Amino acid sequence: xxxREVGYxxxxxxxxxxxxxxxxxxxxxxxxxxxLVNVMKMRAGSPDxxxxxxxxxxxxxxxxxxxxxxxxxxxxxxxxxxxxxxARARPILGEVCAQIADVQVRNxxxxxxxxxxxxxxxxxxxxxxxxxxxxxxxxxxxxxxVPAADFFLGVYMTAAAQxxxxxxxxxxxxxxxxxxxxxxxxxxxxxVSAAAALNGGVSLAIGCVDAVPVRLEPESTDPEAVRExxxxxxxxxxxxxxxxxxxxxxxxxxxxxxxxxxxxxxS
Amino acid sequence: MAAAxxxxxxxxxxxxxxxxxxxxxxxxxxxxxxxxDDLDLTGxxxxxxxxxxxACSVIVDGTLLKSCMLLAVQADGASIETxxxxxxxxxxxxxxxxxxxxxxxxxxxxxxGMLMSATALLRKNAHPSEEEIRxxxxxxxxxxxxxxxxxxxxxxxxx
Numbered sequence: 001x002x003x004r005e006v007g008y009x010x011x012x013x014x015x016x017x018x019x020x021x022x023x024x025x026x027x028x029x030x031x032x033x034x035x036l037v038n039v040m041k042m043r044a045g046s047p048d049x050x051x052x053x054x055x056x057x058x059x060x061x062x063x064x065x066x067x068x069x070x071x072x073x074x075x076x077x078x079x080x081x082x083x084x085x086x087a088r089a090r091p092i093l094g095e096v097c098a099q100i101a102d103v104q105v106r107n108x109x110x111x112x113x114x115x116x117x118x119x120x121x122x123x124x125x126x127x128x129x130x131x132x133x134x135x136x137x138x139x140x141x142x143x144x145x146v147p148a149a150d151f152f153l154g155v156y157m158t159a160a161a162q163x164x165x166x167x168x169x170x171x172x173x174x175x176x177x178x179x180x181x182x183x184x185x186x187x188x189x190x191x192v193s194a195a196a197a198l199n200g201g202v203s204l205a206i207g208c209v210d211a212v213p214v215r216l217e218p219e220s221t222d223p224e225a226v227r228e229x230x231x232x233x234x235x236x237x238x239x240x241x242x243x244x245x246x247x248x249x250x251x252x253x254x255x256x257x258x259x260x261x262x263x264x265x266x267s
Numbered sequence: 268m269a270a271a272x273x274x275x276x277x278x279x280x281x282x283x284x285x286x287x288x289x290x291x292x293x294x295x296x297x298x299x300x301x302x303x304d305d306l307d308l309t310g311x312x313x314x315x316x317x318x319x320x321x322a323c324s325v326i327v328d329g330t331l332l333k334s335c336m337l338l339a340v341q342a343d344g345a346s347i348e349t350x351x352x353x354x355x356x357x358x359x360x361x362x363x364x365x366x367x368x369x370x371x372x373x374x375x376x377x378x379x380g381m382l383m384s385a386t387a388l389l390r391k392n393a394h395p396s397e398e399e400i401r402x403x404x405x406x407x408x409x410x411x412x413x414x415x416x417x418x419x420x421x422x423x424x425x426x
Contacts, residue, residue, distance in 0.1 A: 001316045008294035008340050011271035019270040037336045038318050049273050102406025104333045
């Protein structure tokens, strides 16, 4: 398929990339391209300039801090995360990445791209929300650290503005996490997803039921308490060809319980 | 700090199946079209053009990917392997021979992608489990639904 004509830049440094984005408000960051290239084929988006992040070392690598915090470069591919020994410090991350699409997509798609696209059906936004991740955002004016609660702003919208870049994702230490989803086929797009983290309190995030992950804090891990927390959120999810609003509401309760139970089963 | 150079067209150098090519390409050109239209390597197929079917799968710098979801300019400097590079002259690779022996193709349209996915699997994991074979071929659709024989062929090649 022929894409609309587009400019392409391949900056060698983060500074150069930010300058290139700021120079044209029609410029967009190109990470793994597993969403953006298809969006361009469908003409759902037509950037004037693609700024390829492939050579930016600042956006690569996974580091495990002394306090157990994982510092994940935004350009880390799903496969790199799945195979990373450091990332095993928070096993849920690799487990969820292994459920995204297929080998080819996992080899190219990036965790930063998944977060920044913030498609409501994406796997990682609810996971990052439940785990309490922090997002390091760089602009020409400097760097800021945005908590997950403030990062996801709307459908396809995050706190990283057009002339900024998500550079790193910081995930605090913890192991008692769970994830459950009903998908379109094995490893397919989520119809509803739920992520839970039990590392002091119960942190729950539901995906696909609103523009951004819905963050909840049930009083306990008791299934009825979890269901009550989901009901109290008065979710109003969209209906589409895959599921009615009522069915999504039903799934949100069931999957929240499953995610919490999975997290409870871990030491 | 200056902005990076922006251009609608770029000169790229790629090595495909061991042969080096230098070409000017439009930034909007997908790698699959570069391989097929500019280099006349028509072994890789366009099945769906939406990133779903895997018929365009190739190996770029050792990584299996779908060449309809990568721009040719992104592959600048890369070493690319396509289905044309699997056989040694007339001699089929062990995997290709297994596809022949197990009747692992019907219409053959998905075969180039299946072969590349299975090649990538066997390089990484010489003795995959049945589950690992299935998972490795998940990104490749066979609309003849001839999955069973494809699975058998990969299993045989791994033994």
